[in-house]
Amino acid sequence: MPDPQGFTDDTVFELQRHFRFQWEPAQQAFVLLYPEGMVKLTGSSGEIMKRVDGKLSVAGIVEDLQKAFPGADLRGDVIGFLEHVHGKGWIRTRQAG
């Protein structure tokens, strides 16, 4: 089922079914793998996606990133990126069970 359009600070995302996220030494980048395809997630996009683990809420992701990269205001970037990849269907809100 499609997720509702909006999400809040409390929303918890997880990877879409059949997607896999991993570090690629040959690319020196995080990648997202899915049936017959791959996207490279460089820089901040990789750092954000790393935290989309089905446990951290949106606010939790922002907080964790602020800790890792102090001084930067990341909230807007995180929300924008999550909106983008949610729209693409790479992540979904955590499913019950």
Place this chain on the structure above:
Amino acid sequence: MEKAGSVPGRPGNPLWLLAEVTYKCPLHCVFCYNPVDYARYGDELSTADWLRVLRQGRELGATQLGFSGGEPLMRDDLEAMVAEARRLGYYSNLITSGIGLNEKRIAAFKEGGLDHIQLSFQDSTREMNDFLSSTKTFELKQKVAKLIKKYDYPMVLNCVLHRHNIDHVQQILEMAEAMDAEYVELANTQYYGWAYLNREQLLPTREQLRRAEEVTNRFRERVGKKMRIFFVVPDYYEDRPKACMNGWGAVFLTVTADGLALPCHEARMLPGLTFPNVRSHDLDWIWYDSPGFNAYRGDAWMKEPCRSCPDKTKDFGGCRCQAYMLTGDATSTDPVCGLSPMHHLVTDVVDRAQNPAQRVEVKPIVFRDDKNSRALSKTPG
């Protein structure tokens, strides 16, 4: 996937490893792209060879792995390869007719970490009545489809279209819907291997194509996002060539059943090139240094009209094997291209296909089987 272009200097790493683990197949499809002389290449790689190939592919940076063939399920060590693929970090795809897939095997694939299964309809002319009357084939597919669902794989169906089944796209799509398919690829035959041998018999008419696309579009509108349908037109009906393999030696590395490493699964046919075998060379040398993989990288090999064409970085002049098969010269422009001086080689065949009366069926359709392959292995060319 990332686009790779004609990059001067060191090429990028391969992203796809295609493991054609066997040429053995229980089916006899007339549109098969396997080499017609596959009977000569029965000396299959061992399990240890394949595990080494998988490891070397990962070291090179390949992330996607395709198990195909032949029918990959004919190898009883596929489970071991699947498990090793997962350990190495591949995203692995099994391309199968489903014949030989039972619960024990799919459970082992799941356990081993197989990511994805693409199920093909084994429709061929010999089996067509059965296929279209939805009896035996449908039952087998239904059984396999249930297993695929049960083990939480996406349901991805592929059906190769040609003159003899393209008018049944509606039934094919209904069958796919009844199986809860999430993705359906209706791929018109590409004319290589056995399909090239049977080209005159398989090429649909323009009118057949138009109707099939119309049916597909109507079906798409009705089912919406529930089922994604891809319709691939035969390139003979295009006037720009396909960006074959996304460029020679740019993305794909194929290893055949007998260990030959190829930039595409058809390249074995090209004259004047020797391709390395994984029994005697490692994939790193094969990919970066072997003459075969470097033969058509970049654009230095191109002739006019490709050389000065602004599209050369988009389509790389089309398919080298098709250029060779149709013109006798692998460095010429793929004659599918409207700019090719030999475009008529394609349009003549297309014109003949429009009028069945003009199609002189001098030779019967040739089924892909061992006997025919042995016979074709003896005839040169």
